[in-house]
Amino acid sequence: MSARLVRLVALAVLVMVTATACSRKKPPVARPTPPPPSAGAGGAGAPPAPPAPLPEPEPPVASVPAEPTISGSSMDYNARSLDELNRESPLQPVYYLYDAADVSGDTQGVLQKNAEILRQYPNWVVTIEGHCDERGTAEYNLTLGERRAQSARAYLVSLGIPADRLKTVSYGKEFPFDPGTTEEAFAKNRRAHFVVTSK
Amino acid sequence: MTTASRTILMALVGASAATMLVVAAPQSRPAPAPASQTAAPQAPPPGQPVQPGQPPAAPQQPSEISTSINLSGGAAPKLAVPAFIAASGDAELRTVGDMLGQVVWDDLKFEREYDLIPRASYGAVAAATSMDTVAFDQWRELGVNAVMVGIVRRNASSLTVQVRVFDVTSQQSVWAKEYTASATNPRQFAHTIADEFHMDTRSLVGVARTKLAFASDRDGERARNTVENRSIKEIYIADYDGENQRRVTVNRSLAINPSWSADGRAIAYTSYRRGYPDIFVSYIYQGKMDQPTGGTEIVHNFLPAFAPDGNRIAFMTNRDGNMEIYAVNRDGSGLRRITRHPGNDSTPTWSPAGNQIAFTSDRSGSPQLYMVDADGAGQPRRLTNESWADRATWSPAPYNEIAYAGRTGPGFDIKIYEIASGQIRVITDGTGSNESPSYSPNGRHVAFASTRAGRTHIFTIARDGQDIKQVTRAGNNVQPSWSR
Numbered sequence: 001m002s003a004r005l006v007r008l009v010a011l012a013v014l015v016m017v018t019a020t021a022c023s024r025k026k027p028p029v030a031r032p033t034p035p036p037p038s039a040g041a042g043g044a045g046a047p048p049a050p051p052a053p054l055p056e057p058e059p060p061v062a063s064v065p066a067e068p069t070i071s072g073s074s075m076d077y078n079a080r081s082l083d084e085l086n087r088e089s090p091l092q093p094v095y096y097l098y099d100a101a102d103v104s105g106d107t108q109g110v111l112q113k114n115a116e117i118l119r120q121y122p123n124w125v126v127t128i129e130g131h132c133d134e135r136g137t138a139e140y141n142l143t144l145g146e147r148r149a150q151s152a153r154a155y156l157v158s159l160g161i162p163a164d165r166l167k168t169v170s171y172g173k174e175f176p177f178d179p180g181t182t183e184e185a186f187a188k189n190r191r192a193h194f195v196v197t198s199k
Numbered sequence: 200m201t202t203a204s205r206t207i208l209m210a211l212v213g214a215s216a217a218t219m220l221v222v223a224a225p226q227s228r229p230a231p232a233p234a235s236q237t238a239a240p241q242a243p244p245p246g247q248p249v250q251p252g253q254p255p256a257a258p259q260q261p262s263e264i265s266t267s268i269n270l271s272g273g274a275a276p277k278l279a280v281p282a283f284i285a286a287s288g289d290a291e292l293r294t295v296g297d298m299l300g301q302v303v304w305d306d307l308k309f310e311r312e313y314d315l316i317p318r319a320s321y322g323a324v325a326a327a328t329s330m331d332t333v334a335f336d337q338w339r340e341l342g343v344n345a346v347m348v349g350i351v352r353r354n355a356s357s358l359t360v361q362v363r364v365f366d367v368t369s370q371q372s373v374w375a376k377e378y379t380a381s382a383t384n385p386r387q388f389a390h391t392i393a394d395e396f397h398m399d400t401r402s403l404v405g406v407a408r409t410k411l412a413f414a415s416d417r418d419g420e421r422a423r424n425t426v427e428n429r430s431i432k433e434i435y436i437a438d439y440d441g442e443n444q445r446r447v448t449v450n451r452s453l454a455i456n457p458s459w460s461a462d463g464r465a466i467a468y469t470s471y472r473r474g475y476p477d478i479f480v481s482y483i484y485q486g487k488m489d490q491p492t493g494g495t496e497i498v499h500n501f502l503p504a505f506a507p508d509g510n511r512i513a514f515m516t517n518r519d520g521n522m523e524i525y526a527v528n529r530d531g532s533g534l535r536r537i538t539r540h541p542g543n544d545s546t547p548t549w550s551p552a553g554n555q556i557a558f559t560s561d562r563s564g565s566p567q568l569y570m571v572d573a574d575g576a577g578q579p580r581r582l583t584n585e586s587w588a589d590r591a592t593w594s595p596a597p598y599n600e601i602a603y604a605g606r607t608g609p610g611f612d613i614k615i616y617e618i619a620s621g622q623i624r625v626i627t628d629g630t631g632s633n634e635s636p637s638y639s640p641n642g643r644h645v646a647f648a649s650t651r652a653g654r655t656h657i658f659t660i661a662r663d664g665q666d667i668k669q670v671t672r673a674g675n676n677v678q679p680s681w682s683r
Contacts, residue, residue, distance in 0.1 A: 087426045127474075137589035137604050137611065137634050138455070138677055139546040140559060140566045142469075142476075142501050142515070143522045147543070167496050169475050174453055175422070175429045195425075 077121060078199055090117050091126065091194035094152055095187060099136065101147035103155045111152060114194060115159040121199065125165050128152050129193040132173040133186035145170030152192040167197070276344040278313040280304040281321050283349030283360065284328060295382075296351050299360065299389045303347065305440060306393030306407040309666070310643065312400075316343055330363060330372075338367045345373070349392070351385075358382045362392050374399060386442060404641045409439045410682045411637075411646055412447075412457040412466050413657050417674025422452060432677070434468050436483070439639070439659070439681070441670040447483040456502050459682040461509030465529070466680070469501045478503045478514055480529055491531040492516065505529075506549045506573075507683075513537065513547035513556055513573075524558050526573065537575040548593045548601070549573070557582070557591040557601055568603055568616070582616055583623075590635050595642040598662070602626075602636035602645050613647050615662065626664035637681045646670070646679035 077085055091114045094107040103111065118124060130149030132141040149168035157163050177193075178185035280303050283296035301318065308315045324337040327348055338346050349362040357379055364374040376395060378388055390407035397405040414432040422429035434457045437444040448454045453471040460467070460480075467480045477494025478501070481487075492500040492514055502515045506526070511533075513526045519536075522543035527534045538544040542562030549556055550573075557570040563581070568591045571579040582591075587606035594600045594615075605614040605625070610632025612625050627633040631651030638645055639659075646659050657670040657679045670679075 083424075083426070089426075135609070136587070137566070139502060139635070140561075140587075140589045143543045143545050143561070146499070146517055146522065167475075169471075169499070170501075171453070171471075174432070174455065175427065177427060193427075 078123075082196060082199065085196050085199070089194060089196065091196070093191045093193045096148055096190045096192075098133070098186070098190065099144065101130075101144065101151045103151050107152075108155065111155050112159065115156050115161055118156070118161050118165065123199050124196050125167070125198045127167045127169055127195045127197050129175075129195060130168065130170045131175060131177070131189055131191050131193060133189040134173050134176060134181070135186065136173065138172060138174075141172035142170050145172045148190075148192050275312060275314040277316055277342055278307065278364075279316045279321065279324075279338060279341070279343045279346045280307065281318070281324070281326065281346070281348070283351050283362075284326070286350055286352035292351060292353055295358070295385050296349070298385065299349055299351060299392075302386050302389035302440075303349070303393050306390060306405065307396070309407070309440075310397060310401075310403060310405060311661075311666075312397060312403060316341060330361075333365055333370075335365070335367050335370045343367050347396075351388075353382070354379070356381070358385060358388065360388045360392070364396070384443070386438070390438075406439050406639045406641055406644065406681075409640060410436050410459075410463065411439060411657060411659075411670060411679050412436050412459055412468075412682070413648070413671070413676050413679045414455045414457060414468075415446075415671065415674050415676040417671075417676070418446070419674070420451065432675075434466060434481070435676070436466075437657075437670060439670075440668075441672075444671070444673075448481060456678055457680045458503050458505045458512075459680050460505045460529070461507055461683045463682045465505075467503035467505055467512055467529075469503065475499050476501050478512065480512070489529060489531070491527050491529055492525075493531065493534075502546050504547045504549060506553045507551055508553050511549075511553070513549060515545045515547065524556065526556075535575060537571065537573065538579065539575075540579075544569075546590050548591045550593050551596045555593075557593055559589045559591065568601065570601075582621075585614075587611070588614075592636050592638055592645075594638045594662075595640055598642040602638060604634040604636065604647075610650070613645060613660070624664075626660060626662065627667075628664070635678045637679045639681050640683045644681075646681050648677045648679060 077090060092110050094110045118126065128149045130145030130147065132144050136144065146168070149170055153166045153168050156166055176189040177191065178188045280300050282300040285292040285296040304315055304318060307313050320341060324341060325334040327333045330348060330350070333346065333348055345364050345366055347362060347364045349360060352359045359377065359379040361377045362375065363372045365371065366373050374396060376392065378391060380388065387408070393407040394405035397403040413435055415435045416430045416432045418433065420431050422431050431451070431453050433446050433450055433454050434448040435444055435446050447466065448468070450470050450472045454468055456469040458467045464484055465480050465482045467478055469476050470479045473494070475494060475496055476499045477490060478492040480489040480491060491512060494500045498516065498518045500514050500516045504513045506513065510528055511526050512529055513524060515522050516525050521541060522545050523539065524537040524544045524547045525534060526537055537556055538558065540560065540562050542560050544558050544560045546559045547556050548558070554573050555570055556573050557568055559566050560569050560579070566587050566589050567585065568582040568588045569579040570582060571577060582601070583605070585605045589604050591601050591603045594602065599618045601616045601618065603614055603616065604611040607625070607629060611634050612627040612629060613633045613636045614623050614625050616623050626645065627649070631649045633647050633649045636645045636647045643662055644659050645662060646657060648655050649658050652669060655675040655677055656672070657676045658667055659670060660667045
């Protein structure tokens, strides 16, 4: 009886996972990613706002990829080159408050989804890049970027992702995602960015 | 450069990069440059021509030189430096002569030891055609105490520059030199004259032959293997006055935080060329490179600072799980941990004697400056109580102070902490954001990066906040290091 229940639960979980995975068949979001929700907006666990199309040049691949081959229950990102993979990466960046490296509520939600993907692709090795906005000193921001990358990594490790699959690098404020000097641009630049380095 | 070394170099960095990496070897300092300078008698007897190639005469007493130039009591002597005389009449040599006069004038002006009479006012004075035709009466009418007269002569493959300073009242030569060297970079004659004049007459170590290293994105190169559009930086050098700017690294990735070695022949910097930050020491005149801090994909190293002894390098590393300061010999031996604290310790700088290190730490909750013994023993002492303080740079002797970037609003200003008194003064004026100070080797000037002119550029400023000068013009330029 209890064994049967366990099997039922396991089946239910499998169905849910499959449903979640299948919902990923939608065309991946073209980078750049949308700005993060501003601090305080959106409840924890709320789905991210639908990405607004940005007037960026299309990446040099078909904008609507062919329907992916279904392999098991997941879309086969492994069929792509690393460059293609990172251009349309399923691993979402996470964002931080000014001069902070805490993994807070919204950030945890994104990292949990990234962890799910990393579990689906157990061969992926990922570098977590820590970035800062331009307002601090260049030197101190090397430390802040390191703290951001390390806190994202520690959270993923706490979710069971093997530490040796997660490398970090701090770029300080050297590589802003948005060169603007508005608060909106700064918010996009205070980030941990995920790059798949081998698969 | 020998064919062999060029071949090695090209193998290292690729033929196209070779010319960028290799620059003319510097004239070693403090030995005067140009290297093949002919030793000339100092302050020959009045009226006697300088004898080229003659062994140096017994040096005269410096006090005599100083006394004879320092004519006006406490006030700085009024000095004129007209265009140097071209020994032959060709236009090219005249251009060199004009340039030499201007550059010596600029170099002397920079240290404020002499009251440099503006060159625009020299039109009323008949130009000398030799050392014997100086119009002393006219210089005196202009209010000049002393005039520097130079003659430049072209040899088969070199230039010879003779220079004298005349006391306008006595009409006697009080300082004389002669130099013969390659014509490759004639500005170097002027810089050498200025430095030696300052040394002989003021016992001052001038900075005319020093250089600035900095990181710049001016070439518009992009990081490879990234989806985002990322502008990389490489390390560049320039003369202290902004001339002769050139790139000295070929990372094709981010290269930042340059620090000159004491002998001016190597630059340590943070490079991401292997995909992670590690410290490289580039011997820029040899095309040789060391990697002393043992970086890996896990162990990252940043922010090198060469010690005054020219051997030790202090740096920041993540190897203990957070940022700590370590020091290592330039060959990778003698690794020693300097700080140990759960907070992050960053951006080290050495005291002039090399026995102390100042650094930034966030252990109090915000970035502040601390100092600690360089052997790592003892407790660090907190120096600042700013909203944000970073990039300490310890002044050379005789000044006993630390320059840093302190937050003064949305941006930063360059501040100076006087170690003995604990007093702090601000030397920039709140225009733009001003970061990453680096002292000149005589401690009288500070180079820094500022957004005051739009993009980020390198500037120099006197330690009292006067005489701000823009050094770079192209791209964004950050994190200057002033050579010793």
